[in-house]
Amino acid sequence: MLDHTDIHILNELTKNSRITMKELGKKVHLTGPAASARVAKLEESGIIKGYTVKVNQVKMGYSVHAIIHIYTKSPNHQPYLSFIKQQEPYIINNYKTSGESCYLLECKFPSNELLDEFLTRLSNLVSYKLSIIISK
CATH class of the missing domain: 1.10.10 (Arc Repressor Mutant, subunit A)
Incomplete structure (x- = not known):
């Protein structure tokens, strides 16, 4: 305790x-x-699991910060999960969730054009709702 x-x-x-x-x-x-x-x-005791570094994504060239609610089209999530593994440079977190959506995907992109390309490819696998982070 x-x-x-x-x-x-x-x-x-x-x-x-x-x-x-x-x-x-x-x-x-x-x-x-x-x-x-x-x-x-x-x-x-495992209460402290590790130490991290916080990176300023904007200074690293990633000016677009997106939160994407993912709705899978079938019970087989493997195609989506495989796609996400291939997109590692853009993925901050991929949370499997209960409730409204199946996953909550947090991403970073250097431009809106790359976000658009990502979403176009993503839409072949799942439905989604996009939110762009304005400020923290």
Whole structure:
């Protein structure tokens, strides 16, 4: 069971996973070695699964951010899933969902023209509803 200090550690690591253990300890009122031991326990227990880097997609050349609700035309989803694997540079997340749609696809594209090409190919496999992200 997590205590208040563990939750505080997780909140601080979520804000900055590159924080030093000494700095983390100060923020959660522990010594650096005590904070390090707590983080190690959180990693060993599987609560902390890994550390990531947030990439600015616009600065990487991907100015179009799209959310696409996917509606499969048949119970066989394999053609769609195979297509998505081939589109890896454009795919951020592909969530299988319950509710309105079968999948929720989050994508990035360098241009509207490439998005249009992607959607044209996608429409041969599934129906979809497109939303473009304006701002975060």
